[in-house]
Amino acid sequence: MEYFLQLFFGGLSRGSVYALIALGYTMVYGIIELINFAHGEIYMIGAFMGLIVAGLLTSLGWPALSVLAIALVISVLYSAAYGYTVEKIAYKPLRNAPRLAPLISAIGMSILLQNYIMLAQTPDFLPFPRLIPELAFMERFSNYLGTSDMFIIVTSFVVMVALTLFIKFTRMGKAMRATAQNRKMAMLVGVNVDQVISVTFIIGSSLAAVGGVLIGAHVGQINFAIGFLAGIKAFTAAVLGGIGSIPGAMLGGLVLGWAESFATGYISSDYEDVFAFLLLVVILIFRPAGLLGKQRAQKV
Amino acid sequence: MSRANILRYLKQALVASLWLSFLTLPIMVIRVDTVEQTVTWRWMHLAYMAGGSFVLALIWYIMMERRDLSQAKRELETVERDSALMRFLSDPRFARPLMAFGLLVAVAFPWFFSLYQTNILISALIYVVLGLGLNITVGLAGLLDLGYVAFYAVGAYTYALLNHHFHLGFWAVLPLGAVMGAFFGILLGFPVLRLRGDYLAIVTLGFGQIVRLVLENWGSFSYGPSGISNIDRPGLFGISYSVEQATTYMYYIMVVLVLLTIFVTARLKDSRIGRAWLALREDEIACQAMGIDNTRAKLMAFSLGATLAALMGVVFAAKTTFINPASFTFMESAMILAIVVLGGMGSVLGVILGAFLLMLLPEYLRAFSEYRMLIFGATMVLVMVFRPEGLVRAKRKVYKINVEAAG
Known part of the structure; x- marks a missing residue:
């Protein structure tokens, strides 16, 4: 039972991070029907920003929890700026181009950002400072739930609730839903679609940055290539839940987290990444609309 | 290109370069070693970044304007025209010897x-x-x-x-x-x-x-x-x-x-x-x-x-x-x-x-x-x-039907 709980919570924390990144994919896809390949790289940049700020403040002797808070805030701001800029450079000029063009541009952007970090920082793994202290009251659960796992689960939960409220109740959220339903119609009724797209990229990037800092602090090391795998897995989560659907991305993230955790725990850990890819392939072939998505007929 | 245009380009490029410098500042300049707890500041990188991004942004904005202009022009034209180089390459009088020459170079290459x-x-x-x-x-x-x-x-x-x-x-x-x-x-x-x-x-x-x-x-x-x-x-x-x-x-x-x-x-x-x-x-x-x-x-x-x-x-x-x-x-x-x-x-x-x-x-x-x-x-x-069509635009073969001969 303890082993099961360990896998359960491990999967839950892993899945929450997937969900955080998946939200960015799903929101962008919902609005401009583009797989934002560079999104995994934004997550990686978030982790690097967290590392830089944390390293800077720790060397000045700040306490761990305040360092974590500040690192999170700065990393979110910077990643949001990156997401915004990437959209302006690589996607906005291609708004009316054929379907393949923005996709290829996105792949190019992803390679560009990866190599930029590799050249400006380092090609090696960097150790991430220990930001999450072991809390005393968590000791009872320490056999199956570490403090950092709990941190990830709680933070992601709070962030996702905030996002849901934003989408449901603010003016901007309404505009985003309208644009996702029908971009042209939204434009006609006075929604500033360019602004909506920018905000979508900013929010998605911020969520990815939260995931990046949390996973960096949890795993304890990062390098320039972590965004690639995390990106594909998060995309799998988004597709699993039904791309374009926000609750779907959250559900998909958790399901993928659990699937990976249990598969590596009970079957074999050699093929950890293969499970995610197999799940992706199987879902896209048998239920491309995902768990919560609606099967839509293509308009001619 | 008028003077006002040039000034506008310079201003746009300056803003873009400032933004990009700000964006890349932490990652380009700061390098932390979390084990030794030391921080290296590499301010020179910022200067490279600012200068480089200014030039690139300038080129970007000029190219962007040209692109929009040519797109507008292309919508007016019905027939796509090839560049001089493409016409030269597709003319069999030049293309055949060129191909033969290329083949010759390819065959002789390892000997030289x-x-x-x-x-x-x-x-x-x-x-x-x-x-x-x-x-x-x-x-x-x-x-x-x-x-x-x-x-x-x-x-x-x-x-x-x-x-x-x-x-x-x-x-x-x-x-x-x-x-x-x-x-x-x-x-x-x-x-x-x-x-x-x-x-x-x-x-x-x-x-x-x-x-x-x-x-x-x-x-x-x-x-x-x-x-x-x-x-x-x-x-x-x-x-x-x-x-x-x-x-x-x-x-x-x-x-x-x-x-x-x-x-x-x-x-x-x-x-x-x-x-x-x-x-x-x-x-x-x-x-x-x-x-x-x-x-x-x-x-x-x-x-x-x-x-x-x-x-x-x-x-x-x-x-x-x-x-x-x-x-x-x-x-x-x-x-x-x-x-x-x-x-x-x-x-x-x-x-x-x-x-x-x-x-x-x-x-x-x-x-x-x-x-x-x-x-x-x-x-x-x-x-x-x-240039979404790449270096060489793919040409589709055009089939001409000779109506008079058929009729």
């Missing part, structure tokens, strides 16, 4: 240049064929395949394993590798047929990763990350030869294979199936409505691309005599895609030029070899934004 140069050229030629193969899938049929390198791996491992276990020679495995490639192309192509555009891209990406991960982890089958070494070079009627001669021999094999591929793809492009692919690329539903068998066309494109990749895999294994899964990462797929995109999707000549440019330039500009992938990435974005 060193072993090192020949080796580089062999790699470039391998990428020419890989590019042409991916061009069938992506350029002609419009199916974005991000796991193309998986088929390359299939070919390489087919030869390596058959050679390792059964001592089969290069010439025996070459057709076998092609068959394996076609088989895997159909195998992977079948399930993804229903998927459109970006979903297809992501599934093929997943397949590519699965193949690499299986090769890495299934040690008893593929010898894991350490790979397979001592693969035989191609045999020549049992004659033994030195390493230099082997390279020259390999080079001529590649030249023949490249010529064959060019011939096949150029002929395919204007054939019945080639036109079906173009229709498929432009509009899938309309294509089906015209009575084209979508499934068949897609599978053909997939498996033909895969066949060429697998052929090159066999050649690659025979050339390097050592392979491991690290040669078949996603970056390899991305590089081949960059070749096709830069050269011009659908254009045979363009893809050849793209392969030579992207493979040879980094070899000779050693100082930039670190920045190779960075530049590839930037190239893909820039080509898509400013």
